[in-house]
Amino acid sequence: MPFKSSLPDVPIPTEPYGERVLNALWKHSIEMPQKPALIDVNDYNKVVTFGELYAQSLSVSAYLDKIRFGHGDVACTVMQNCFEFFPVFVGVSLNGGATSLCSCQYTEYEIERQFKDCGCSIVFCTDGALKKVLKAARNCPNVKMIVVAPQGQDARTDLPFGVVHIRDVFSCQPNLYKRKISIDVSRDILILPYSSGTTGVPKGVMISHRNFGTMMNVYTSHYDSHIFPKLGKDFQSKDDVVLNIAPLYHVAGLSGFNAAILEGASTVIFPHFEPHSFCKAIQDFKVRFLRIVPPLIVLLAKSPIVDNYDLSSVIAVGTGAAPTGKELCEDLVKRHPNIKYITQGYGMTEVTTACHVPYISDSDSKFGNSGQLCPNMEMMIVDPTTKQEVALGEKGEIWVRGPLVMMGYLNRPQATAETVDDNGWLHTGDIGYTDKEGFIYVVDRLKELIKVKGLQVPPAELEDLLLSHPMIKDAAVVGVPNEKDGEHPVAFVVRLGEALTEREVKDFVKERVAKYKQLSGGVHFINEVPKSPSGKILRRYLKDEAILLTKAVTKSKI
Structure with missing residues (x-):
């Protein structure tokens, strides 16, 4: 029998995601008009309010109307973490378009391959990626426009012919009487990230408004009911400060970023990771819940850099992306005794970030688990050879099914069929097992x-x-x-x-x-x-x- 999540189900969204987030921005701008939504890690005086994000998102939508970008079209972002990313993402979604997330670290060849594969008609990039984007776009007739968001004090103002400055987009007058676009939340693509490519050529992962909206409901519900109460008696979601370290072109970074916006929390933007800035931000903003990848746990547990900062505010650490062993967790707590909880989630791009959410246990014996099955989801652990379910506690391949599973890979029906079977089970390719309390333990990749x-x-x-x-x-x-x-x-x-x-x-x-x-x-x-x-x-x-x-x-x- 498949496992069913023991966590309460969350609502399955029926409204387009762009409308939902726009309503949240409006609400926060009324209730907290001066509160910063975004803060620059390199200059805390550089901020963007929720109201400014609201106006910028509408301006992006209006600009896209002018160039006839609409339902079913694709915009590609080649952007480092920056203030401009979120209004672009929301504006594209309001117009019924999909945002294809492209890594800034890609070469021009890899960028060109993604431009061609996703069929984007407009590209938004930061100036550090502009040279590569221009070279890649030369061989992509589908790319009609490039918009650049210059960063930093030395940002260039002299742009190549035909390249649009993001300020021209943000200055576009919003159309407050615009008719709502008809969006099928189950079938229309909201985001089109590309899988990591560690097991082959990167593939476009089609994530719908329903997929992503459900993921946000899982995050906000679970954090509000289970994580935040552990951080303090009166601690609320809007009191949270999120350090946006994970790249926004990765679905995990995008999901955490959006959850913070929906909850009304402030997000500190890291254009690039730097250990001293990271530790200083924890100290200055008195971060209680730290969301980081395993390499940063290694840094906190072993690097001498952390001795220069007061990290005593941190009560809980949430991690994912790769297994974190019990010994490393113990090293972290030994060095930082203020950390009471270390939680891990588990997932992948193909399940809209996570199929298992971090679950705080008061038992040290739970170090090393990767959380509990997300609400609304099912799971099986099967023998990789026989495809039969294994007994509780035995290792096997992890299969999951539910509303977080992607629609499929873009233009790759065979690859989709190899990953998601006819019964809707996504074969993760990961080896793991569960204990009697429902915690998942991820042992390794099947192919690794x-x-x-x-x-x-x-x-x-x-x-x-x-x-x-x-x-x-x-x-x-x-x-x-x-x-x-x-x-x-x-x-x-x-x-x-x-x-x-x-x-x-x-x-x-x-x-x-x-x-x-x-x-x-x-x-x-x-x-x-x-x-x-x-x-x-x-x-x-x-x-x-x-x-x-x-x-x-x-x-x-x-």
Whole structure:
């Protein structure tokens, strides 16, 4: 029998998302006219109010009307985290369009590929990405207009011919008598993010108004009823201060950002992550609930930088994107005893951010879980080979079904069918298990499992073990092909200082795991573990690097 969420169901939205968020902005602007909705992390005096966001969103919608951008059209954003992003997103949605989220870190080739795939007619970008956008657009006849939002004091004012400045969009007179556009909340695309590409070519993930609106209902309901009461007797959602570190071109960053806006909380915008600014913002805004990716837990637990700041306001930490081991959680609490709760969620772009929400438990034994199944959702844990359900507590592939599951991949029916079956079950490709209380524990990616003599070695298990070493700052483990054993585990390690040796790392692991899990492929010391903006280890890159290094070592021995 499939698991059903034990959390109370939330309403399934029937109104277009743009209308909902516009109403929230209006409400907040009346009730809290001077409260900043957005704050620049580099200059706290630079703010945008809810009322200003409301007016800017209407101006974007009016400008799009002028250029005949409407229902079913696609706008692409290639923007770092900035004030201008949100009005663009809302304005596009008010016109019945979809926003395709493109990474600023993409090369011009990758940007061009997304422009062509999503079929966008207009591009909004920040000036740091403008050069790449212009080059990419040359080969994309579908792109009719480029709008740039210059950032910082040194932002350029001399724009190339044909490029529109965002201030011209924001100065467009709103049409207060505009007729509402007919939007099918279940079928019309609201956002079109692209999957991370760690398992193939990036694919456009079609997320509807219904998908995203339900996700917002899950967030706001769960936080209001379960998270915020733990932060203080009189703590309310509008008292929250959200540090917007995750990129807005990633669905997790966009979801957290929107939830804060709907709740009337202030959001501190981070154009780029910088450890000192991060710690200073926690100190200055007395952040109680910290939403971060696992690499930042490593920073808070091990970096000497944090000693320069007062982080005693933090009561709870919420994380996701990758599993966080019990040892790392314990290290964090040991260093910051004010942190009472560490919560993890679990999800992916294909489930509109999350299928499991962080759930606070007063038991330390719950460190390492990835939360409870979201309201309105179902889940099965199945044997990857037989596709049959496994017993409670046994490991298997996680399948989920419900209103958070994407509509599918854009223009890729075969890829959609391979991911979402005929019964609506999304096959996550993740291995995990549940306990009797309904907590999910994500062990590893199905395709990332290392096979040594036919035995499965989860990289995350070895990574958690390595991170428990006092001289290891960060680590990643991948498998390299081996003619005799199938694969051998290889560790990439970021060490604290130069004293730690490969032999010491190998011996540390050898004493703690079975023989087939030992680092038989070797240990390589690196300066930084490569990760995606959402915090996921770029294993494909490391695997290629490990294969090259293994070949080099083999050749030198001949």
